[in-house]
Amino acid sequence: MKPMDLRKTLGESVLEIRGDGKAGGGLVLAFQSLASLALTDPTLNVQEWPFFSSARRGANIRSYVRVSARPIRIACEVTNPTLVLLMDEGAARTVDFAQGVPPGGTFVLNTRHTPEVCAKHYGLSGRVITISGDEIGLKHLRAQIGNVSAYVAMAHAIGGFTPEAVFDTFLSALKKRRIPETVLQRNREALEASLSEVKEGVFDEAKPGTHLVPPFAGYGDLPVGAQTALRLSQDNLTAYYARTGVQLHFEDPEDKCTGCGHCITNCPEGIIHWEPNEKNGLKVTGSDVTEYCKLCAECISVCPENLFSEIPFNVAWKEAEVSS
């Protein structure tokens, strides 16, 4: 297995790029900026489009880019991308972000882990690039938003762009979105910091028969929660919308729950568990966090006794290992 040269691919045929992330995580902006960056080279043709459902925050979304030195004559979904991006580890819980990537493809991951660990974990064969985008985002933008770094890592993966072009393209995309000047400055810092944080390596960890594109079997049997076979919320378990790495936790060791019922009536999903109680009428016993809790944190804010809290939760990483 020899890693593919992406520059060569886009010169000879079409470089196809796919990104997986969660809505609200900046994936679309990163891909739009990547398309604009490719357009700074007048010899290149570019096609870019995001793909999402009516769900807004937290739902799985995808974004696609095609870049080529030749005219691009196809306009369908990218199924065998040469370069893939995993923007949010939580997004890998419901989809296989590496699906259909040929051996020697490039994998860009926004993660704290090293390329080696990721290659083993997800079973990747090719060039694996990682960047700790969320931490860079927290440091410079005070938000866990990794799109700045993911964009820099993708530009690095394709190669051949000057750092100035990379920075300016992203910032002009932000300007179009009417971002204030102070925030632009912080984004520039994050962009510059990202450049030195990119880690990469070449690995051959994919087992035979993994990451295959399933043959198209028609639109007859749709997965539950799907409008078309393309929809991404395949099981409609909205717990996947929750921010990656944290989970809701209920603890009431001192029996403080007064049974006021505010968390029950105001839970958007109606998933607070309770039991009848002689003293207070009812008593909250917990909530269904594994299937539907989107971690909106309203129960945390309404509970007068502060019995709800957020706790660290790394099951997204573990689950992806099982599925791969």
Added chain:
Amino acid sequence: MSSIKEVAQRDSCFRAGSTLCPGCMESMALQNIGRVTDNGVKTCFTIGTSCAEVSTLFFPNVVAWGRGESSPDEFGKSFSIIHNVFESAPTCAEAVRDVADALTDCGALKNPIQVFSVSGDGGAIAIGLRALLHTINRRSRITMIVLVNEVFANTGFQYSPAATPFSDTSTTPAVGDVPGNLNPPIDYLHMAIAAGADLVAQVSPAHSRMFQKTIEDSMAVKGTAIVFVPAPCISGWKYVDGKTIDLALDGARAGVYPTFVWKRGEGGKVVDCKREAKDRPSLEEFLAEQRRFVHIVERDRKTGEVRVKPGREHHVEAFRTWVQDNVERLYQLAEIKK
């Protein structure tokens, strides 16, 4: 009247699994309404196109799928939902009521039913204002719920006629000297009263008890009841997680969308919002919570202090004047008896 504890123990007909944003006020309103309507009477909902509709009807995983463990044969527990386009929720609800009345008259329907129409502010006040007013005017015995999030949220946060002045929406952007939306919002409460509604309310689930009581009252009135639910939109108003209920309370107390209940013949009241500006909480605090007002008010990251952006003082002053007019108008509306 049932207490919050009693309502909390009922079964909601809106189950988990909607694709609404985490912390969406519309989903909280639906949960509350779903529980309050579990009162032993069959409920018919008509839902017009809005976030609440497109996020709950994905076949085959429709969110409204049953109340608790009860079977569809149990008439008191049963409910039905008719999905419809933007403006048609009220008119469709009226048709449901007419059919139910006709069936009752001929003896085919033994038990009474209650009818709810649910729409967003875009569907009810922008696209479907004519349908809404005519339905109220015909005084059909239905309850209309209008979820007012002040934008067309699902299509990309475009301006709606209920948008707060100076808010930044995608079609009224704050660019350069233009401070976002320049139009004062449409006076929907007054309009509903003038059109002939028998109960007009503006209340959000943040005032839990008030909200549930208003929904119960609205089912009891003889004519049309209309409840506007101020619904902070986490993606459109751009605030941090877990703040939806706090923001709904802040806005109501600061006078931006005061809690208001009015009944024909009895008059109305403004709840939890003082008439004098000096008695109300700071307006700047409410504005600073949301990034849609970031062009006029900002919060110091270190001290947490809220300050008006230089050169924007006259906009905040104009906003303050609008809020005072808004509160004053509602206090005057409350005095109307019929």
